[in-house]
Amino acid sequence: MSVIYVLLAVSIIVAVVFFVAFVIAIKKGQYDDSYTPSIRMLFEDEIVKEQPKKIRTTKKD
């Protein structure tokens, strides 16, 4: 019957792990700027798109 103890322990440990992750995220400053990352995320594509274009234009010349 003591399986409930195991279950409780596991569920609380999982919860605590997530809580610690949250605290670390705050400590690292992830919540300080909630706007810039949303834009930065979109840049990755732009750069990839741009590079092959550049090569083509130089070839034409």
Add this chain to the structure above:
Amino acid sequence: MSNSSCFHCGDPCGKNEIIFQEKNFCCHGCKTVFEIFSENDLTCYYDLEQSPGAQPSDIQGKFNFLDDDIIKEKLLEFKDDNLEIVSLNIPHIHCSSCIWILENLHKLKSDIVFSQVDFGKKTLRIHYNTAHYSLKDLVILLSSIGYEPNINLENFNAKNQKIDRQIYYKLGIAGFAFGNIMFLSFPEYFDVDEFWLETYKPLFRWLMFFFSLPVVFYAARDFFVSAFNGLKAKLLNIDVPIALGILVLFLRSTVDIMFDLGSGFFDSLSGLVFFLLVGKFFQAKTYNFLSFERDYKSYFPMAVTKLTKSNEEIPVQVYDVKKGDRLIIRNQELIPVDGVLINGIAKLDYSFVTGESKTVNKVSGDKIYSGAKQTSGVIEMEAIKSVEQSYLTQLWSNDVFKEKKTKRFTSLTNRISKHFTLTILIIAFLATAYWLIVDPSLALNVFTAVLIIACPCAIALSAPFTFGNLLRIYGKSKFYLKNAEVIERMASIDTIIFDKTGTLTSNNSGTVKYEGSILNAEEKILLTNTLRGSNHPLSRTLYDLIDKKNLISLDYFEENIGHGLTGTYHHDAVKIGSANYVGYKKDSPKLNTSVHVSTNNEYKGKFTFYNTYRKGVSQLFRVLKKHYDLVILSGDNQGDLENLKKILPSKTKFIFNQKPEDKLDYIKYHQSEGAQVMMIGDGLNDAGALAQSDVGIAISENINVFSPACDAIMDASQLIKLDKYIKASKSSIKIIKWSFLLSFLYNIIGLYFAVTGQLEPVVAAILMPLSSISIVVFTTIATQFVGRALELKPE
């Protein structure tokens, strides 16, 4: 001339248009930036947004002080042998292109290791190798691509500023505990006498107890502190009943589980704290890119160039400037201390101080005051005062800048709370007394139950959500408040005081009226062409306002700085300038800025410059006069009085020639008479008045650039909506009153359970979140409605 706009900065190209690679540029600066970017494969900058750039400004020598190690030390965040980290404030950061280019700086210069933008704060954090690179090089690079950082006296002690992240931790803990406790308490809600439930009940209850410990002792600490401070000051603020509620919840629950009397109220307890913290978090909306605490330090440079006895130029920290020091002020630099001009021609722009954008000319020997910006060439001056004692900076030694406005004001919530707390305590004691007679075993139960259920969570949430929401609606229409409390103060004002220059008038345009004998066609041509040659601001303004036909080249042109212009064409000569210069003696006392004209030594007349008032000002005053006392408090002379009287309602009071201290005292006097004053101003000369008033609003043409310490910053274009903003603030007070009513309703239902001794944990666990959530929904919908009804949202 063409109407195309600059590919880089978007300004109209005008007559100096440069065409490069089939693209239009307004100046060489913009073209150079484009060249730099295209050479380094960074033209993606222009794909993200249209014309995102800024004209690079002339910074020659401006940042020489960055070579000084002591000054540099103050700016750097981190420094070791070959790496330095610095955070710079860059006002031009405004779009995604900016973020992109600034985070790709390493492509421009390999010494830059890493750069990251914080868009909200408009800062750029850069790591760079110091082997071949210095902070000065970095700043010059940034300036050369149009992102000149703003380095001023405020940065002086900016190091080691800790970011306050407590609210996140507290919210996290409260939310974490709330969720877990809910799970653990769920089985007992149904209260079935089930065998396994009975067996593990104690374990579940004690787990809840441990989860609630950090909630009470860490997350809810602010409420206890605030309640304690309130009681110490003999005030029953809203945190008193809240703290009492939390305390009773915790003690009663602990006792309950200790003696197996019940399952306790840990779920309600953690939920209560969590909701209250959410309210706090929501209300604490801040505009990171704006600063409401600015004083002169934000405008003053960190260092100036000092001339040593051996005529050597060395950078010196502004705080170290002493009386008698000789200083070099370059073009576009700010004069940091009061002094005497020794060498050079000073054209001073006092717009930081007064909001007046016309420049003032000074010649050597004249006294010049701090806060002015030199706008032409290099001047040399001798300091006669230190920074703190200068004319402008002295204003900040006034006590009004030390005291916080919060102390002078009791919020609506706290006023209600006083009555509320007393009522609840009376009910609690009466109910206890009744049960002591009827059934003493229930008395303590009822007493605690009343305090628990009456804990004014919903009341405490009304104001934060209403104001927090309105704050966001205001923000969307370019009216930025320092905090939510300002809305409440705004609703109770009865006097509105306006500054004139820069607030009611627009800085950018003016009108000109000509008085005197009519000029004939030839004279007009000559006048136009003479003006064309001059770079004096008045000449430029006048030139822009008159017809530009028949452009000719003059036979002779001369500009006497500080006096006027002479131009000759064939046999005609024209003189334009001060009354003295053109040979006119009978000039009436100068109230308005005017330019006199004479041809062939015969006096013709004068052009007088008038301020133009913002569109809709007259209409605004007419609406406002019904409910408020209106005053114009200006530092200027009375020159515009007649003009103003024409457009403003007759009830308006006009007071001119006010020094910054006078403005402050005027407001103080009216407040002592019981007036609730709103001050609307713009320059640093209004700083005292803005701080003294109950609501100080700074008007700004460009909200990113400039505003003195205040309660709110308003985009200049929104001034005409002032009446609507005030009306909205009043509506929000009404919304709060309605939601108080709603929460009293919940309280009455809860009190029925409490007083009759039937308060079960499950009732509390339902009632408390229900009341809180319905208040949040109600206030949110109502404020949206207010915002929409007043058309505060931008179209």
